[in-house]
Structure formats: C-alpha cells, structure tokens
Amino acid sequence: MSAIEAIRKRPGMYVGDVHDGSGLLQVLWEVVANAIDEHLAGHASRVRVTIESDDSFVVEDDGRGIAPDVAIRALTELHDTNTLDGHHPHVHIGLHGVGLVVVNALSESLVIESRRGGRIHRARFARGVCVEPMHDDGASDMRGTRISFRPDPEIFSWTRVDLTRAQSRIDELGAFLERLSIELVIAERRMRPPVGIAALLRDPRGLHAPVLHRATIGDIGVELAVVLHDRPWGSVRTFVNTMETRDGGVHLVAFWSALRMFFAEASEPERFAHAVVHVSSADPAYGAPMRDELVDPRARRPVVDATLELLRSLADAHPDAVARVRELAK
Template sequence: MANQENNYGGSEIKVLKGLEAVRMRPGMYIGTTSSAGLHHLVWEIVDNSVDEAMAGYCHNIAVTVHPDNSITVVDDGRGIPVDLHPTEKKPTLEVVLTILHAGGKFDNNAYKVSGGLHGVGISVVNALSKKLVAQVKRDGKIFEMEFARGNTTQKMKEIGTSEETGTTVTFWPDETIFETTVYDFDTLHDHLQETAFLNRNLKITLTDEREMEPRVVEFCYSGGINDFVKYLNEGKAILPGLNRPIYIEGKTDEDTPLERRGEVEVSIQWNAGFSERVMSFANDIYTEEGGMHLEGFRTALTKVVNEYARSHKLLKEKEANLTGDDIREGLTAVISVKLPDPQFEGQTKAKLGSSYMRTLTNKIVTKGLSEYLEEHPNQAKEIFKKGSQAAKGRLAAQKARQATRRKGLLESASLPGKLADCSVKDAELTELFIVEGDSAGGSAKMARDRSIQAVLPLRGKILNVERVQEHRALSSETITSLITAIGTGVGPEFNIEKARYHKIVIMTDADVDGAHIRILLLTFFYRFMRPMIEAGYIYVAQPPLYQLKPKGKKRGKYLYTDEELALEAKKYEDSSKYTVQRYKGLGEMDPDQLQTTTMDPKNRIMLRVTIDDALAAERAVADLMGTQVEKRKDFIQTHAKDVRFLDI
C-alpha cells in the first residue's frame, strides 16, 4: 500500500509550456488579479513605450480606454523588431509576445535603462488577455499579429505602408483571470501623469471613450520633476524664497564600468506644514519602500544642512545637531534615478537594492545641495529655521508621548473617557465604534454586542492634526483618549501588534457636522496611524438615510441613498400610503434600529478605508485639511452640485 501511495515519478511532474505558467499563477507576475493587477497590464505596455522614450526614440504615448474596457497603447518609438529571430526562426514580434523571457532588456545594447519587467511584461499581458492585437510601423511598412490567451491566432502579416515608426497594442483582459475588467479613470490618470512628470517633455494622452462625451487629458511637463514637486505642494504655504524647487542632477563618469553607471535627479522644496512627502523612483518605477537611492539622499541631506549650520554659526557649539526627521519636516521631494540593471527587492519592485546607488546619490546630493546653500544664504537660513522649530516640536512631542503612555498605564484598569469596552480580548474578533456625542454614544452602547463591540463617544470635534505639530495634537484629551483606547501608541512607539481592535469603525451622523468629524478622524489615522489603514483595520459605518414605512406597518424598509428612495417611492401610486423618515443623526434612531441597520454584522454596510493611491490620498488630506483656504473653497465650488442635504 505504501509503495502505491508513494508512486512518485516523471509522470507526476507537470511541464508548463509557453505562457501557461503565467495563466496558472498570474499573481507571481502582476502581484494580484484584483483591480490593481488589471491596471498593472496597462503599466507594463506603457513601460515599454517609456523605455523607448528614455532611450531617446519616443516622444508621444497615447492610451485609450474603449467602451468595452479594452485598452489601446500607441507610441512613436522605433517599433518592436519584425525581422526573423536568429535562433527562434520566427518573427521577433512573435517571440517577444509569446516567450516569457524575451526582450531587449537582458543586455545593454537595445536599452541602457528600462523600467519594464525585463522582457517579461508584454508577454505577460498577452498571456492574461483573451485577445491582443499588435501593430508595428517600421521600415516603411505596417505589420500586424493577433493572439488569444498567449497563443498566436494570426501570423504576422503586412497590412499597409507608413513613413512613421512605432508600436500599437490593443488588448482585452481575460475576465476568467481578473476579479474585474473595468478600468478606473482616476487610477489611469494619476499613474500616467506621474510618468509624464518623470520624463521631461514626453507627451502622454489619456482618452476614455466609455462616456457619451469622451474624456481626453494630456500630460507634458517641460520642468520634469520640478513640476512634480510643485504639483505635490499645490495649496501649501512654501518657505520664503523657495518658490522654485531646488534641483540637483548628476551622473557617473564616462569611465565607470557599465554595470555601475547611473544618473540621479532630485527636486526638493519645503512647505510650512509638518508632514514629509518624499517619493523615490528607479527607472520610472515608484519604489514605495525606498531603498538605496533614498538612503543616500537622506544621509546627504542631514549631513549638508548640519555642516552648513555649524560652519555659519547657526548652530551653537554646544547645541546638538538637527536630526533627519527635523530637517525633513515640511519637505516635499522627488528622487529619480536611472541605472542599467536595477536590483529590486521583491517582485513588486517596492525597494531598490542596488547598493552603489546609495553612494552615487549621496555624492551628487551632497555636492549639489552644498553649492545651493552657499549660493543662497537667505534660503539656507529658512531651511535651518524650519528644522530648528521641528526639533523643538520633537522634544515637546517626546514629553507628550511619555505623558500619554503613562496615562495609558494608569488607566489600563479603567480605559479612557467614556469608553464602553467589550469583554472579548482577542483583537481579531473585536470592534471599536467611534461615535460623536453622548446621545449617539448612548444608543450605540445599548445597540452593541457587548462581547465584541466597544463604543467610544467623542467629546466635540477632534483636533485637525494637519495644521499642528505632533506635540500640539498629543495635548488634546480627545486624541490621547483615542490613542489609549486603540493601544498602538504613536510615533516611534507605534506598534500595530498592540492594537486592541482589528476593526475601528467611524460612525457619524449623515449631516455636515458628521462629515466634518469623519474627515478629521480619517486625517488623524492617516497622519498618526497610517499602518492601521494599510492593514485594513479602519472602516466607515453607513447608517441609512431614510426609512420608508407603508401605512399600518410598524417597520419599513431602510434606504441608504436618494436613488433608492426614488425607486421605492415609484412602487406607490399614492404617496399618502407611506411615510418617509429621514435620519439626520444617529441619536434619532432607537437602539434596536441602530443595531439592525448599522452595527449588526449580518445586516450592516461598512466601507473599509484603503490607500489605493498614496499620492491622491496625500493631496486630498492636504487640500481639504491643510492651511490653504483656497483649496477647500475650490473643492466646495466644484462639488456643490453633489450636496444632498445642507444644514443651515
């Protein structure tokens, strides 16, 4: 019996041919089959076009979303080669699209730098598309091939003539692979805009044909990453004299071995705010977790500012140096490096591991920033002044955190404020509902499941942490109570493993005040406990707006939007046969109604807060909660037509 069970031989080994491996394990190549993976297909095709731009051959890229959610990417680069491949004995276009590790990025002859998946990208897109059509203009002719799920369905053929060059790829994502095949305009918009910022003078056009009136936007930035930094700082008060970002660039010497060559571009600008925003890229790929280029930049920045302050007597002999965090308070920066063979940590390329780029970035930033500070003494003093104020705030914040921690220890037996805690201690099972005021708090406490649901009523509006330094935020009793209740701490002491609840639910009224409290709380979590958002622990409750009740009935149907109300009302010919109750606040619901509609896991609707696009989230928080009134005014004027209810 044992011999039969262990009959393990060659017949048990499955050999995946062509692109079968990609279809069987798509996550290994694009990270996920969710919406993020769907959009990754576009990035891979666009990256190939951008590689042509970085090589100096492509000047225009056009991305079109068709009504059926197919995508067309057109560039005016050299065009994928169509000649017979010397070893595969088939057109090179077919080789590139059907063989996983085929492309012009494995040596440095075709591309000195590249951002695509090194000969993997376009074949992966082909494998995960139910149909793909490729057209190439080169050598005075137009060639075309068709594919389905990675297999060739139409051999390459000549379909016309053209004096232009370039590649056009149209693909239809395979709905049997992806959870959704509907593209999000904003996601495409933000990524393509970012790409245009990183490639000076490259024109990228995005067209969405899914609406009656197609949306067309164009991106082209002559200032490159300087324009990127100014865009990130829109609506923020800039330090005096620094309206023009500090731009630094440099590259390795010509006699440097090819495998250790590199180029560095940095743009930096300080605003009067308290948040650091540094974005780093390697070959146009956003390195979310940083890496060697970011380390080199940070080390150089800290060293140069402190050395300047010492040599110019801004720092007294016995005063301690400013820390990196001090100097980077209010800093907005973009670091873009180009290198021939980038080594990334992980398939998602979140971190650059090429160690020599740390030394190169450090050297170039040290030289460039030192020269700038010497040539601009007034700006240098403003930068130091900003860092010095941050240092004072840091010391005050340390004291405030210590006080918060001591308070937490003292209150461990009786948790803060009016918190009604739950009896279960397993954080994976428990929920904390944050509600506004005693009235809603009373209803929520009566409606909750006491074993797993805790309720924390807020006393008034939470402080807007976007406008104050950390020590000022930590002096707020509401904020310290919230931190103590959650248990993670903030700042250097933050530890997500100590979270007392894995669902933290913001439950506010459906009026203007409720919306204000909600954005204030989201701003707090974004600034002080961002890992909680990234871990999926933060939710927003969706209490109903209406109850439509037929005459003679004790209970009616709960409705969450105006559209739902209109649809329900249509069912009644006579409006006297039903009543509509509008829930302006949670306090207007009795505990049973609140429990049924908003707190019971079987019935409730909750929205999980995510950060799909850190750039968009950063700008939204800064625009709506920052110091510049104009940005909020513009938002209100733009979205006034969308307001459903206004309390006057």
C-alpha cells in the same frame, strides 16, 4: 505545456493579483514599457495610452515599428533577457519585465500593428492563440507600433482599471522622461501629465520655487527636486528607474544624511523640506521581490554628493529660505 498555457494556468506568478486590479494594471504597464523601450533606445518621441469605454487598451508609439518576425516571437515565447532581441535600453521601466507574451496570454483579444518600411503589418490573437497570422495590410506613411488588447474576464475578476492609479503612473513617467510626449486618453478625454520631476512633489509650495538637480556619478544617475518651507511637516518621495520605492531604502537614508550634514546645527531639518529623489541604475538591488526598498549600497554616495551640491546651489539662490529653516529647526 506551452508558454501560453502555463501563463494562463498560473497568471498570478506573472502579473500578481488578478482580483484586486493590480494585476490588470501590470498587464498595461508591460505594454507601455515596450513602447518606452523604443524611446529609451532613441527611436520614439511619442507614446499614447488609451483606455476605451469597453475596458480595452490601446498603446501606440512612433518608434521604428516592431519587426514582424520579432512581434510573433514576443507574443508567443517567454524570454529571459531585458528585451527579446537582447538589446539593453539604459533603464527598463517595467516592474516585473514579463513581456508581451504574458499580455497576449491573458487577453481575450489582442491586435498588433507594425508600421515599418512604408508598410503596415497586422496580426490578431485570441487568448494567446494566433487567429490571424501576421500579414502585409498595405502601404503606410506612418511608423511605429500599435497594440490593442482586452484583458480576459476569464482571468481577471475585475476588468475596469483604476483610473486614478493609471493617471498617477503616466504622470510619473511624464515627469521622469521629459523628452517623451506621453499622454493618457480615457474614453476620448485627453490627459497630459505635467512635465518635470518637480510635478511629483507632495507640496510644491514653499519659501522658493522647487530646485532641481541632476548628476551621474559612476554608473548611478541621481535626479532631485527640493523645496524648503516653514511648516513643520516634510515629505520625501523616492524612486528607482521611475518606479516608486514606497519603503525608501539607501537613497532615502542618503538624502536625509546629506540634509542633516548641510543643516549641521539644526534639529530634524527634514521637517521643513519636500523632496523627490530618483535613482537610475542598470542593475539596482532591492530588499524584496516587489522592489519597494532599495538596498544597493552603491547609491549612497551619489545621492549624498548630489544632495549636498543641490543644497549649496539652493543656498546661493535662496539664502533667506535656508536661514529661515535654520531658525525654525533650532
């Protein structure tokens, strides 16, 4: 049995539920992850994701343009490395990392275009089978890769993507990848995400403007956004490698621990803070296959140290806000 046949026989093993819309989004994110790999490797500065009116998708980047021979292998062969050619971008943003072959296998139609070396090469597939081999289609003064595809209605019982969830994920990527220009176009309606991790705060309003902090300790990167407020309800959103960890984990506990250390005499100071905690790691450890909880103990100390450093800076810049929280949390 070929890789394409195996994927089409058991699609849920590769993208999750093909009936509730989540698998459909996973297919899209696999293609977006391929484009963002080019950015993380230092070769692309723009990614555009288009959702067409016929429920097809287009993902374009201005990277190097995928090599024609690599493109065919990527679309027809399963591989077990981070990327097909074995290179390691700093952080891969895909959830499952199943690759383009799964997208191709589960698409009614797929066209890949590579603009590279002053030429444009194109190939066309139908349900994973090549119907138009990769060929030179003329000169091009542009560069990058363009993949257009339509999820197969024989596989997905619902082929209309959840626009709210799609926009939310693009917003998250735009917040974390500040040097990347990424946009979502929905039937010609352009939607650009806000820039910066503070855009992910559940409520950015507070006693001061959001305070940001970044640190790298060992091989763990930490990015934080915090705002203190005087209303007794708080929230913390946690992420690992740009993916939200909805069940929290080590980084959430570490943030809370640092907050309580800083507000040593206060009772539940977390009620008066909104925060975003983002951890970057080449090989994070999760508590479940869906990666909703970080269990990697290496993240604890970097998050504690980074949080304390942020809070000290916050206290220097906004002493009245810190004093107000101490008063409210007695």
